[in-house]
Amino acid sequence: xxTAATTDGILxxxxxxxxxxxxxxxxxxxQWLANSLIGIAVVLGVFGLLFAFLTLAERKILGRVQxxxxxxxxxxxxxxxxxxxxxxxxxxxxxxxxxxxxxPREADRVLHFLAPVALLAFSILTFAVIPFGRHLVLVxxxxxxxxxxxAGAATELAVFMAGWASHNKYALLAAMRALAQLIxxxxxxxxxxxxxxxxxxxxxxxxxxxxxxxxxxxxxxQWHVLxxxxxCGFVIFxxxxxxxxxxxxxxxxxxxxxxxxxxLTEYSGFKYALFFMAEYFGMIAxxxxxxxxxxxxxxxxxxxxEFIPSFVWFGLKLGALLLGFxxxxxxFPRLRMDQxxxxxxxxxxxxxxxxxxxTAVWSLSAGWSGPLQLVRxxxxxxxxxxxxxxxxxxxxxxVAPRTYRxxxx
Amino acid sequence: xxTAFFVIVFLTLGAAAVAMVLRNLIHSALLLIASWxxxxxxxxxxxxxxxxxxxxxxxxxxxxxxxxxxxxxxxxSRADLVVSRDTLGRGVAxxxxxxxxxxxxxGAVLSTRVVAPPSATPEISVRDLGAQLMGPxxxxxxVVGVILTVALLGAVVLAAVDRDDAGRKTP
Amino acid sequence: MSxxxxxxxxLFSSALFCIGLTAALxxxxxxxxxxxxxxxxxxxxxxxxxxxxxxxxxxxxxGVLFVLFSIAVAAAEAAVGLAxxxxxxxxxxxIRLQEATSLKG
Numbered sequence: 136x137x138t139a140a141t142t143d144g145i146l147x148x149x150x151x152x153x154x155x156x157x158x159x160x161x162x163x164x165x166q167w168l169a170n171s172l173i174g175i176a177v178v179l180g181v182f183g184l185l186f187a188f189l190t191l192a193e194r195k196i197l198g199r200v201q202x203x204x205x206x207x208x209x210x211x212x213x214x215x216x217x218x219x220x221x222x223x224x225x226x227x228x229x230x231x232x233x234x235x236x237x238x239p240r241e242a243d244r245v246l247h248f249l250a251p252v253a254l255l256a257f258s259i260l261t262f263a264v265i266p267f268g269r270h271l272v273l274v275x276x277x278x279x280x281x282x283x284x285x286a287g288a289a290t291e292l293a294v295f296m297a298g299w300a301s302h303n304k305y306a307l308l309a310a311m312r313a314l315a316q317l318i319x320x321x322x323x324x325x326x327x328x329x330x331x332x333x334x335x336x337x338x339x340x341x342x343x344x345x346x347x348x349x350x351x352x353x354x355x356x357q358w359h360v361l362x363x364x365x366x367c368g369f370v371i372f373x374x375x376x377x378x379x380x381x382x383x384x385x386x387x388x389x390x391x392x393x394x395x396x397x398x399l400t401e402y403s404g405f406k407y408a409l410f411f412m413a414e415y416f417g418m419i420a421x422x423x424x425x426x427x428x429x430x431x432x433x434x435x436x437x438x439x440x441e442f443i444p445s446f447v448w449f450g451l452k453l454g455a456l457l458l459g460f461x462x463x464x465x466x467f468p469r470l471r472m473d474q475x476x477x478x479x480x481x482x483x484x485x486x487x488x489x490x491x492x493x494t495a496v497w498s499l500s501a502g503w504s505g506p507l508q509l510v511r512x513x514x515x516x517x518x519x520x521x522x523x524x525x526x527x528x529x530x531x532x533x534v535a536p537r538t539y540r541x542x543x544x
Numbered sequence: 545x546x547t548a549f550f551v552i553v554f555l556t557l558g559a560a561a562v563a564m565v566l567r568n569l570i571h572s573a574l575l576l577i578a579s580w581x582x583x584x585x586x587x588x589x590x591x592x593x594x595x596x597x598x599x600x601x602x603x604x605x606x607x608x609x610x611x612x613x614x615x616x617x618x619x620x621s622r623a624d625l626v627v628s629r630d631t632l633g634r635g636v637a638x639x640x641x642x643x644x645x646x647x648x649x650x651g652a653v654l655s656t657r658v659v660a661p662p663s664a665t666p667e668i669s670v671r672d673l674g675a676q677l678m679g680p681x682x683x684x685x686x687v688v689g690v691i692l693t694v695a696l697l698g699a700v701v702l703a704a705v706d707r708d709d710a711g712r713k714t715p
Numbered sequence: 716m717s718x719x720x721x722x723x724x725x726l727f728s729s730a731l732f733c734i735g736l737t738a739a740l741x742x743x744x745x746x747x748x749x750x751x752x753x754x755x756x757x758x759x760x761x762x763x764x765x766x767x768x769x770x771x772x773x774x775x776x777x778g779v780l781f782v783l784f785s786i787a788v789a790a791a792e793a794a795v796g797l798a799x800x801x802x803x804x805x806x807x808x809x810i811r812l813q814e815a816t817s818l819k820g
Contacts, residue, residue: 246574277670281597288605294578295612299570311616318609338670560731560754564738569746576750579731583757586727587740590768595782599760602786607753607793614797615746618804638741642733649729649793658721659771666767666775676776690788695791699798705805 146444150177151270157271174273186415187224192281193461200465227408234404242401246300251402252508254293258416260286264340268433268446270489272341279340280332284325288381290417291317294388297410298398309397312472313381313388320378320385326487327371330364330494331428332420340424344432354438358431363515366496367523369429370407371487373459376421378479380414381462387472389436422456423449457515482530493518548589556582567626569615577608591665594673724765730795732758751798758788795802 158169191206198205209217238247264279266272276282291314298310310356332338335346349357357498359365361522378385388397397404399410426432432446470478496505500511556579563575580603587596677685735754742748760782767778804810 276593278594278597281601282593285601286596288601289581291605295609296574307616311613314613315608318568318606321605336671422666549723557727557730557734560734562748564734564742564751564754569744572747572750576740576754579754580757582798583731583761586761589763590764592764592767592779595760595764595779595786598783598786602790605755607790610794610797611746611750615798617801618810619744620808631731634743635741638737641740642737645736646729646733649733653722653725656722658719668775668779673776673779675815681780684784688784691788693794694793699794702795702798703801712792 143442146446147269149444150268150446153504171273178273179259182262182416182419183412185419186412187228189415189419190227190411190459191220191223191459193464195222196458196461197465200462218382220406231405231408236406237280237401237521239401241302243300243302246296247401248406249302250293250297251413253296254290254413255409257286257290258413261420262416262423265427266341266344267423267430267449268444271433271446275341276337280328280343280424280428283340283420287339287417287420287438288321290413291321293413294398296401300335300390300426301398301401303401305395306398306400307387308399313398316378316381316385316388316472316475319476320375320483322380322488323371323479324375324485326484326491327368327375328424328428330368331453332357333491333494334359334498340427340432344427344434347431347434348423350438356431356434356436358434358436360429360431362497363508363512363519364428364497367486367490367493367519369425371483371490372425372429373456375479375483376418376425377460377463379380380418380421380460382414382418382460384467384470385475386464387469387475390469418457418460418478419453422453425456426452477530482526485526546589549586552585554590556586562639570612573608573611573615576611577604580604580608594668602665676715719769721769725762725768728758728761728765728795731755732759743811745800745812746797746813748812749793749800752796753789755794756785756792760785762776 154170154173158166158173163203164432174371195205205220206223207220208217209220209223210216211222212225238244260543261283263273264276264283294309294313294317298306298308298313301307331343335343337343337346347356347358351357355361377383389399390397402410426449433449434449435441435443435445496518497511497515500507500514503511559575559579559582563572563579565574566572580599584596584599584604585594587599732744732755735751735758736813737751738754739748739751742751763782763785784810800810
């Protein structure tokens, strides 16, 4: 059991105390406004810096996986000290700000300008409902999860605007392909968290984190990922999040060997950087939501580790998921368009629908006790593993076994 | 009434009116999407948050895609997107009809004696909404599911291209 | 006369409805007609929410539920309508409604 001393320790309440020290002297309505503005500024600042260093981490990790050092030359300004590449994000920022902004003559200037702005705006809007710590959520909504995915769905429009406004038939084709990918993977993404809402009984993110409290047997956390349906849902969510964020192996829309840069072909300089900022923010927001829904949010995994503040745990989990994203990028080749859509519609959607049934079985058998618990686990595990194997077999049916032309067999 | 309400009304009506008048089809579609977003803002102002998020998710996130795909699939060149100027007679007749319906509705609304409105927003939590959907209205939910399935299957059949054995397309 | 909040919301939805009606009647492009119809559906939804918020409330969830079902059915109708537009395009290579007269008596 947690005591008040650990859950409300000084480190835990440090952000609130800092904020109250700054705004405590204001009268009531101004204080609410100032608190909100400070919250927004902190989120933008923290996640902006995270975005900058994430681009660096990605390039360094990709480099090391590919047996090369990654960027390590950008020096600190005015000092000319090589800093193992830590100044690289700022060098990239200066480059993107000072590059010439080329807009094609026939392009729709208003839409061309609005597309990255709309994309970034909706991506940032999704950060409002993620609980970063015990008392650190920007807005407490009753239908928070729905808000998150509604704002995410609205980002797809900006992809179309970018492809259309460029007046480039290849950009338009690539935008349509990107849209097809985004709407195909939206269905598994939405279906994968419906079981979580079914079990937690609420759409509010703070309440879902509260539903994952406690430890069974004293040391196993009751996170949703540690249940059969939760594990299946988590995996489906992460795969669909990869596709929604246009990350490898689903990065056909923006890959350089496909249709130049896809719907971003006619963008240069700062607008290009804004698109990438929006993509990384989407990645971070989806990871944050995966942590909230499946990985227990800001909760510590073991009871004696609760002295570490909640936002540190959230940051650790977020770092682990983002490293997973980068690792996947380094490892898997890109999926072709038809492989991508077949994977979504013929594998992920049936699997997530069967996951719903598994969750129903789990939830209805919650009252079973003793050895019946083993039966419950066995039934749910079977309901997860058997469709996975069966659907996997049908998905790869008709594909001949691999033959190597040059390697000795 | 608060200024937020008037701002939302002005922006939504403005976007809708301009959308219906423009000659570029893509601009019309995008402005209509903006008016749907404005309607979602109205729902938020009125306190129906769940409906506002559903409006954004369904209309701005999905129906907008259908509209844009249809616009792009029903043209032969970029010039087709500029809609020809409709005959003046049609326009005038439509505005007369629209104006008279508007006058009728305005007169009806303004001349009815309406009870003083309650000051508090009715509180409906998402849990109660779910209980209502799965309880008294469960049959309606199932019927809506069937409607959606049948409608979308029908849309796929209507828009699909049949290929006969020789690979020739017959629509 | 002064209009209270319910009447103002109803005026808003009536104006939106008439904009949609005028567009559906005057444009000859099939997609614009469909967009006008969608606007009319949205105006009706605004009516429901206006009465839910400001009208005498029998049950607190009725207005919201009605709008949810209306949004779902409107989405299905938009899909079917736009599929019809694509089918018309395939026959006559453009989507002017005046030319879709082959069933005319």
